[in-house]
Amino acid sequence: MNPFLAIDLPALLIAIAASIACALPGSLLVLRGQALMGDALSHMVLPGIVVAFLATGKISSGPMLLGALAAGLIGAGLIALVRRAAKLEPSAAMGLVFTIMFALGVVLLETEAARKVDLDLNHALYGHLEAALWLEPAIWSDLLTPAIWLTAPRPLLMLVPVALVLGLLLVLTFKELRIASFDPDYATLQGFRPRLIDFALTAATTLAAVAAFEAVGSILVIALLTCPAAVARLCTDRLATHITLSVVFATVIALVGYNSAAALETSGSGTMAAVGGLAVGLAVIVRRLRLHARPPAAGPGTGPDSAVQPLRPGSV
Amino acid sequence: MRLGRAPWLAMILAVFGAFSARAAVPPTVVATIAQIGQPLGVIAGDCARVESLLGEGVDPHLYQPTRADMKRLLAADLVLANGHNLEAGLHRALAALAERGKVLYIAETIGQERLLPWSDHHSDPHVWMDPTLWRDALTVGVARVAALVPACAQAMTARAMAFFAEMDALDAYAKAAIASIPADTRMLVTAHDAFAYFGRRYGIELQGVQGISTESEAGLARIEEMVRLLVDRKVPAVFVETSVSDRLVRALIEGAGAAGHTVRIGGTLYSDAMGAPGSYRGTIIGMLDHNTTSIARALGGQATGFSPQLAKD
Amino acid sequence: MLDALLLSAGYNAAVAMIGATLLGIAAGPVGVFMLLRRRALLADAASHATLPGVVLAFLASLWLTGEGRSLPILLLGAGGAAALGVLSVQALQAHSRLSNSTSIAVVLSAGFGLGVMGLSYVQTLPIAGQAGLDQFLVGQTAGMRLSDAYLIAGVAGVLVLTVAAFFKELRLISFDPDFAAAAGWPVQRLDLLANGLLLATVVVGLTSVGLILIVAMLIIPAVTARLWTQKLDRMALLAAILGGVSAYTGAAASAAFHHLPTGATIVLAAGVLFALSLPFAPLSRPRRAPQVLEPPA
Known part of the structure; x- marks a missing residue:
């Protein structure tokens, strides 16, 4: 058996697919001040998992995945509702909703049926990148047979369509997204509905996150939704470039992280998340150095500003 | 940092078709948890190399599978796991290897009626807490290891008998102590x-x-x-x-x-x-x-x- | 329920109710400042960032004392790592154009990732005592002891006094940091003070009531208070009251009825107060709503 084909190829492919699936919605989330959506989702899925168990009596990934998806969508809807009703910034609304939903999950865990069963998220939902072995291709040329790809590990078969659908959606709605992201009032005038776009983005994020939770675990999803987009944010003001760079950086972070993990013999997800943080730190330093080199033309958003800086409308 | 472990190098080696030749004896048996690996190691003696993925002090809840662990699983001639969802983090890898007949879930060899139910197809996985159940689960594991090295079967059976006699004695001691x-x-x-x-x-x-x-x-x-x-x-x-x-x-x-x-x-x-x-x-x-x-x-x-x-x- | 509300459901219930209530009172005003500074989830990032500190402290403690689980060393590691996390968020904000929520998310994921890396390294070492390492310092409300309640009382007292003493300065940086900076106020140092208050709340909260409850106590009462008033002094006072009331009633319900985990019930009680406020509070009506907390479109 070829260890690269069995271990590294599926892990790398899953990592890349997860990177793309998360970086696409993540790039927009970061622009909208919703970077913590991944963390919120990782907590909000708990009641969905427990209800799925209580309803079916099964510890199997099918119903639990559906339960997690449903809970994620409900939570995302509640966040949007609370934001509007209480006029809150996104992270405050997320904190409010995810702590309440997680608490609900903890209460459900103490019911008689769930009490004696190991239903914690690490056991029931969150997967590990490394555990996706692919034993079918014995030699490289096997990969040329289309049928062999149907035997690929399930996380890959799930994440690739999710990434493709998200990419297609983004391309098709790019114009609307751009306007809705930077000028919701104008968008409404133009007949677009920013709320609809908000909802579509949230649903897409939830889908990508839950699919990726099951494949690579929560920590990597939170990192992939945030770090690549943060690096891209430091590089460009153009929306299209920002999204493209997010996807590129996500892939680079995944590849560098995986190889570092292999060399250090540590967890792939944890190492990739740490590499993501490192990438943001490096980007901040490089940007500071470059701005020092040519200070006057720095433009807006270079000072110690704590608010989300809108992209320059003219440049988008 | 061991560069030899980097997947790029593995890829290059694979491209050039440089497969390592496997030594003929003894077979490698990888146990997921030390509750399996430790007794199996004693019983197997020199007949097989028995390793545990999760060391004695490691908590299955915290365990993070690494690439090195996957290589050990892949290289193993036989994998002995507990089953009943205890190794949730390794589930996918074990399922893939199980399709090749390389995995034995020893706790799942015990009849459902002797286990405590959790859900409709999983039981409480902490079977090692009852030495009589665990002895039966280990017996199946020992038989599979012995099948890999027929020449050793007799020696292993003798060691297994001695080990299980000790477990029976422990069971009798525990019964008296708790009573x-x-x-x-x-x-x-x-x-x-x-x-x-x-x-x-x-x-x-x-x-x-x-x-x-x-x-x-x-x-x-x-x-x-x-x-x-x-x-x-x-x-x-x-x-x-x-x-x-x-x-x-x-x-x-x-x-x-x-x-x-x-x-x-x-x-x-x-x-x-x-x-x-x-x-x-x-x-x-x-x-x-x-x-x-x-x-x-x-x-x-x-x-x-x-x-x-x-x-x- | 009446027994429980009158603190006569038993010794443990009384200790937990008093401790949680004091923590709720102290966390309320701290949460208000965090909310206004758009750092609602900084507590979450700080809590997640404790993990690499705990792992390092475990190894250090093993090396120094031969025993991995030395409580003071682990606490030191957790506190140090949480402080480093908060400082990193502050540094990212000061030296880049990343928004608060993005900086917080980056530190949260990188900190937790480092922790997971550390755990995966420790599991390869032939040492005992590593089981349950991630949860070792994390407390549960129902398991509160008198010493925890005393510690909370002390820290809560310091927090409330500090907020009172620096109220004017904290107000300035909460509503208009740019003006405060232009007027010559040491905004960075005042931010450090606000973040220090948060850090104290997080470390005490994490070890006595656990992660979810401390994050909730810093957010939900503050958000609810902001529905009722725009004046900062009233908002802080109201958040303290709401935090205290949620903790008291939540803990009492958990003592009176079976199958109600204490911390989770307190979160739900705070959520109920928020939900009740939403339709009635003056500032949640669309027209008169303040735009202060909306991100610039």
């Missing part, structure tokens, strides 16, 4: 319910403060109820576990103290992880001996320890 606890105080109070098989086998009542999941949390009504139980039944000791925070149990002690009844910590029990590698408590027999003896002594029973090593380590 020597006065009926009123024969109650095992821990943070969470991980000792179900132990309780059923030796007839000791179990009271866990909270559910078994890592996310579960205790309620005050339950704490007060357990404090009253400790006071009313005059239970002298409660127990902490190596893998769970001791705060809840210490709160029970303080609550009972406020009601005028002194309770102490009867010892630290091994639930999912075992003791330090290389020590007596890092073996399956030592771990069960430690649990049984601590419980019996602290609750007013008679227990001298199954092995003199318990006092030494």
Whole structure:
């Protein structure tokens, strides 16, 4: 058996697919001040998992995945509702909703049926990148047979369509997204509905996150939704470039992280998340150095500003 | 940093078709948890190389699979796992290898009727807590290892007989030790319910403060109820576990103290992880001996320890 | 329920109710400042960032004392790592144009990732005592002891006094940091003070009531208070009251009824107060709503 084909190829492919699936919605989330959506989702899925168990009596990934998806969508809807009703910034609304939903999950865990069963998220939902072995291709040329790809590990078969659908959606709605992201009032005038776009983005994020939770675990999803987009944010003001760079950086972070993990013999997800943080730190330093080199033309958003800086409308 | 482990190098090697030739003997058996790997290692002796993915002190809840672990699984001639969702983090890798017939889930070889149900197709996975069940599960594992090295079968059977005789003796010791606890105080109070098989086998009542999941949390009504139980039944000791925070149990002690009844910590029990590698408590027999003896002594029973090593380590 | 509300459901219930209530009172005003500074989830990032500190402290403690689980060393590691996390968020904000929520998310994921890396390294070492390492310092409300309640009382007292003493300065940086900076106020140092208050709340909260409850106590009462008033002094006072009331009633319910985990029930009680406020509070009506907390479109 070829260890690269069995271990590294599926892990790398899953990592890349997860990177793309998360970086696409993540790039927009970061622009909208919703970077913590991944963390919120990782907590909000708990009641969905427990209800799925209580309803079916099964510890199997099918119903639990559906339960997690449903809970994620409900939570995302509640966040949007609370934001509007209480006029809150996104992270405050997320904190409010995810702590309440997680608490609900903890209460459900103490019911008689769930009490004696190991239903914690690490056991029931969150997967590990490394555990996706692919034993079918014995030699490289096997990969040329289309049928062999149907035997690929399930996380890959799930994440690739999710990434493709998200990419297609983004391309098709790019114009609307751009306007809705930077000028919701104008968008409404133009007949677009920013709320609809908000909802579509949230649903897409939830889908990508839950699919990726099951494949690579929560920590990597939170990192992939945030770090690549943060690096891209430091590089460009153009929306299209920002999204493209997010996807590129996500892939680079995944590849560098995986190889570092292999060399250090540590967890792939944890190492990739740490590499993501490192990438943001490096980007901040490089940007500071470059701005020092040519200070006057720095433009807006270079000072110690704590608010989300809108992209320059003219440049988008 | 070992560059030889980098996947790029592995890829280059693979491209050039440089496969390492496998040594003929002895076969490599990888156990997921040390509760399987340690006894199997003793029984296999020189006949097979037995390793455990999760070392003696590692908690399955915290375990993070790494690429190095996957290589060990892939290189193994046989993988022995517990099953019943204990190795949730390794589930996918084990399922893939199981399709090739390389994995034996030893706890799943035991009939459902002898296990405690969790859900419609999973049972409580902590089967090693009952040495009679675990002996039967290990027997199936030993047979599979022996099939890999037919020349060794006889020697392995002899060692297995000796080991299982020791487990039977441990079972008899545990039965006597727990039975020597006065009926009123024969109650095992821990943070969470991980000792179900132990309780059923030796007839000791179990009271866990909270559910078994890592996310579960205790309620005050339950704490007060357990404090009253400790006071009313005059239970002298409660127990902490190596893998769970001791705060809840210490709160029970303080609550009972406020009601005028002194309770102490009867010892630290091994639930999912075992003791330090290389020590007596890092073996399956030592771990069960430690649990049984601590419980019996602290609750007013008679227990001298199954092995003199318990006092030494 | 009446028994529980009158603190006569038993010793443990009384200790937990008093401790949680004091923590709720102290966390309320701290949460208000965090909310106004758009750092609602900084507590979450700080809590997640404790993990690499705990792992390092475990190894250090093993090396120094031969025993991995030395409580003071582990606490030191957790506190140090949480402080480093908060400082990193502050540094990212000061030296880049990343928004608060992005900086917080980056530190949260990188900190937790480092922790997971550390755990995966420790599991390869032949040592006992590593089981349950991630949860070792994390407390549960129902398991509160008198010593925890005393510690909370002390820290809560210091927090409330500090907020009172620096109220004017904290108000300035909460509503208009740019003006405060232009007027010559040491905004960075005042931020450090606000973050220090948060850090104290997080470390005490994490070890006595656990992660979810401390994050909730810092957010939900503050958000609810902001529905009722725009004046900062009233908002802080109201958040303290709401935090205290949620903790008291939540803990009492958990003592009175079975199958109600204490911390989770307190979160739900705070959520109920928020939900009740939403339709009635003056500032949640669309027209008169303040735009202060909306991100610039």
